[in-house]
Amino acid sequence: MSEIVFLSNTNIQIAVGSSTGSGVKATKLYSAPLPEGAVLNGVVMDPDLVIETVKSTWQQYKLPKSEVTLVINSPQLRANRIDAPIQSDKKTTDFIARATADTEYGRFTNPVTGWYLVGKDNKTKIQKVIYETAEADFVKTYVDIFEKAGLKLKSMHNGVQLATEFFTKGAAGKTIIYMILDGNSLVTIFFADGKFYYDSTSRIFSQPGTPEFAREIYTSVSSIRQFISAQRLEVTLKDIMFAGISQPQVSSLANDILNMDSEIDISVAMPPQGTSISDGQAAFPFYVYPIAGLRKLDEKVPILKASKQNKSKSEGAGVLMKLILPFAGIIALAVIIFIALTLVKNSKQEELRKLNNYINDPEVVAQVAEYDAMYENMGEIGSVQGGADLLNEDIASYPSPDSSVNAKILMAAAAHDVDVRFNTYSASTGVFSITASSPIVDDINMFISDLMSLDVFYSVDYTGYNLVTNDDDDSIWQINVVCTLAGSESEPALEADAASETEGEVE
Secondary structure, three states: OEEEEEEOOOEEEEEEEEEOOOOEEEEEEEEEEOOOOOEEOOEEOOHHHHHHHHHHHHHHHOOOOOOEEEEEOOOOEEEEEEEEEOOOHHHHHHHHHHHOOOOHHHHOOOEEEEEEEEEEEOOOOEEEEEEEEEEHHHHHHHHHHHHHOOOOEEEEEEHHHHHHHHHHOOOOOOOEEEEEEEOOEEEEEEEEOOEEEEEEEEEOOOOOOOHHHHHHHHHHHHHHHHHHHHOOOOOOOOEEEEEOOOHHHHHHHHHHHHHHOOOOEEEEOOOOOOEEEOOOHHHHHHOHHHHHOOOOOEEEEOHHHHHHHHHHHHHHHHHHHHHHHHHHHHHHHHHHHHHHHHHOOHHHHHHHHHHHHHHOOHHHHHHHHHHHHHHHHHHHHHHHHHHHHHHHHHHHHOOOOOHHHHHHHHHHHHOOOOEEEEEEEEOOOOEEEEEEEEOOHHHHHHHHHHHHHOOOEEEEEEOOOEEEEOOOOOEEEEEEEEEEEOOOOOHHHHHHHHHHHHHHHHO
16 A cells, blocks of 8 residues: 655645556545745655644554655656657666756756656657656655655655646547646646646636636637647547546536636536545545556656665765865865976066066057947847836737727728627737627628628637517527737838838829
């Protein structure tokens, strides 16, 4: 049996169980609150509070004190996927070190890296690896905390990557988003046709069950749709599995999203096939990370082992330096004496005198000072001008939701006898929300077609029709339309267009 501990900003979660041939078996699930401010984004802010919470939780539930695996989500424990040639573990470790030398390693002063295998393709001779990198002191902090709590830490992993691998089986052949809410942190994991593409972590500012929360979730979905479009993926996104909130909150979210987009289907996240939970499947959405940690990993170089090796190397280097220093001192002294005797020679003294005279010449000093001042002034002017040019270009390209946009919408509506009501506009996304209505549904269709042809809009989306009755008891058709503004053309491009039109008129 294994104990998987997940530390979030607000609580400690524990899953007791084991890996099985087809999945995992969770026999017990426990949860206890963490004192406020004890842990922030996976970083221990108050070690004493964390030690006391871990110790009291183990005593309360009478848990075994060995085989403990820690799962955290933190920018201080980076996890990434990489394709490597199939080779020995030592060569794979060296390959990862070379491949990440300018990325992950560059973020840390004294990094340690562990990795585990997630798949092999003998035909292409490629193996898929997940490597985890952290600062050596960051890993040591958690090892010391669990030792002081009376527990032995067996392993340590990034929770998002564990959850991604756990969901891979259930996402096979599907285009789906898994969303996991932990406090105000939202993790989004995207699969297209069963293939993992990316994960992201963002901050949520609204409470679940509110319309504002639904709008934040819809914004995340929209960003993934933009990614699909940018990558030219031939897939349709509609399925979202949500974890971390209750079934009523998921139902409320689904209804709110349905009012914005009828094609999105939101449901409670379900565990992949082969997952057995003694407390019932309903507990799964609240224990995704510790349950995912029960899977047996093919750990080639555990990060805790890498941390111990790094410590041994540091200690060995210290001993070696103590041996080298006395000999280095003797050599340095001999070099200094040699240089001193050489400098005594008259020819060198004369050369030095001439150089000093030239350097201290008032005319030369004045010229150097003038050059330095001019060079510094030119650099400052160039920097200011470059920043101003970039700012002007950014401002010129920003969408302009002025009255001309409303006028174009109203002109298109008037052409087909369609009434338009302006609802909202989001400056951060450039999205107009309007409601169009008409007794004749074809008029609305032609109105929307005209909107799509307008160059001021990047995209025009609309939801299903509703037949309603107005104040005169007449039946009219209504539809919600979402128009995303296109970026404005840069000033040089506009001037070029104007010049082209002028030449056409002259001809």
